[in-house]
Amino acid sequence: LRRVRLVLEYDGTDFCGFQRQPGRRTVQGVIESLLGQLCGHPVEVTAAGRTDAGVHSRGQVLHFDTEGRIELNRLERVLNVRGGRELRVREPEETPPEFHARFGAVRRTYRYHVSAVKPPPWRARYVLWDERLGPDAAPAMEQALGWLVGENDFASFCAANSSARSTVRTLEAARVEGDPEHGLRVELTADAFLRSMVRIIMALLLEVGEGSRAPDSLRDVLLAADRGAAPKTAPAHGLVLHRVEYPDGYPAQLGAEQLDW
C-alpha cells in the first residue's frame, strides 16, 4: 500500500462543498471517482480542511492510499485533463504512511476578499461585493482582529453543528490588506479552524467595516463564548483556503509568478 499526497486547487462555485454526499457533486466525490478509475480500486481521500459549499481552494492538501503502481506524473496529468477547468492538481508525491493530511497539518491560512466597488467579471466569483464598506474599513477591521489573535476559546465563532471536542484554537496571524475601493483581503492563519470560523469572523468584520459595530466589541463576542453572540456567517464565495503547512515543508512555496487568489 502506497500513500500519496497532493495539492488540490478548486473553484468551489459549482460544487456542493468538499465532502462526499450521495447524489451531489462535491470535490471529494469528483476526485475519488477519478482516482478510482485511475487506480483500479475504490479510493478514499482525506483532506486538510473540508471546505463548505462555494468556498475555493488554492492550497487544499489531500492524501490517499493505493494498491496500484500508478506513475505520479501520469496521475497529475490524468486528474488535470479529466478534472476540467474547475480543478487543478499540483505536487503529487509518495509519502510515508505516517503522513496525515488533516491531523498532520500544523498551520492553515485562509483569505477572504471583499470590495465596496463591484468586482470585474473575472474576479466576481471570488470577491464579496459589499457596498456598505466605509473608506476606513481596513484599519477598523485590523483593530477588531487584534482581539482574536492568540490562543482563545473560539466557541462564539463555531458553527452549531460542529463536532469539535474543544473550541480552543490559536489564531497565529491576522491581517487586512488593500482598501475598500480596490478590494480588501483579510488573511487569517491558525493551527486549525473550527467549522465556519473564518466566515463568522468575517461576518463580524464586515459589520465593523460597514460602521455598524465597534471594533472593540469583538472582545465581548470572544468572551461570551456563545455562538449566539455573533451574526450569521458571511457568504462563502469570498473565501479561499490559501495554504496548509506541514512540519516537513510540504507543499513547496509557490513562486511570485503564481497569481494571487
Add this chain to the structure above:
Amino acid sequence: LRRVRLVLEYDGTDFCGFQRQPGRRTVQGVIESLLGQLCGHPVEVTAAGRTDAGVHSRGQVLHFDTEGRIELNRLERVLNVRGGRELRVREPEETPPEFHARFGAVRRTYRYHVSAVKPPPWRARYVLWDERLGPDAAPAMEQALGWLVGENDFASFCAANSSARSTVRTLEAARVEGDPEHGLRVELTADAFLRSMVRIIMALLLEVGEGSRAPDSLRDVLLAADRGAAPKTAPAHGLVLHRVEYPDGYPAQLGAEQLDW
C-alpha cells in the same frame, strides 16, 4: 431623445455571444432587457464589436438612445446589481447623437491568453491550455505576427459568413508577452477586425508556437487571400475584447490597480 454610452465588461463563458438571438441568452439580450425595464420603453443597443460565443470583454463600448430621464449613477447601479456577477458597467455618460459605438471607434485591442501549463481554476475560464506549446513559442509567434502588421488584405483571416464589404484592415500593433510556462498573452490592435480574425490569426500562431508551422509561412497565408489557407479558429475562451478607442478619448484609461484580463 438622449444618447448614452457606457463600457461593458463581461465573462462570455455562459452567454451565446453578444448579438441578440430569439430564445438564447446573449449579452445584448440581457442588457437590452435590463435597459428596457429601466427606461420604460424598448431599448436597442449598438456595440463596438459583436463578440462571438465564449469571448469575454474588458472594454466593450455600447450606445443607446432613450426618451427617459434616468439618472446615470442610478443606471450604472441598477445594471450592476441586476446584471449579476458576469457583467459590469463602467463610465456611463450622455453623448452627442453623433457618437456611434461601432462606426465611431478608431481602434480595437484584443488579447488572447494561452498557457502550456494548466491554468489555475480562477484563470481557467480565460486561458487556453495548450500543452504542445514549445519553450520558444513567444519569439516564434512574434516573428510570425511581423508578417501581418500594417495595412493588408486579411481575406485569409475572415470567417466565411462575414458580410464585410472589404477585407482590408490595418493591424497597427501586435505583441507577445510572457512565456508558455507562466502564460503567454498575445495583444493585437487594429482599426477594425474582420469576423473571427483574431481567432484565425491565433489558430496559426498556436501552430507556430507548437512547432508545426514555420513563422514565415504567415506571409504565404496572407498573400493567398483565401480563408482556406488558414486552419479553423482557435477556441473562444482565451479571447477578450480589451479596449476600444474613440477620437474624443472615451473611455478613460484604467489605472494600474485594475487587474489585467
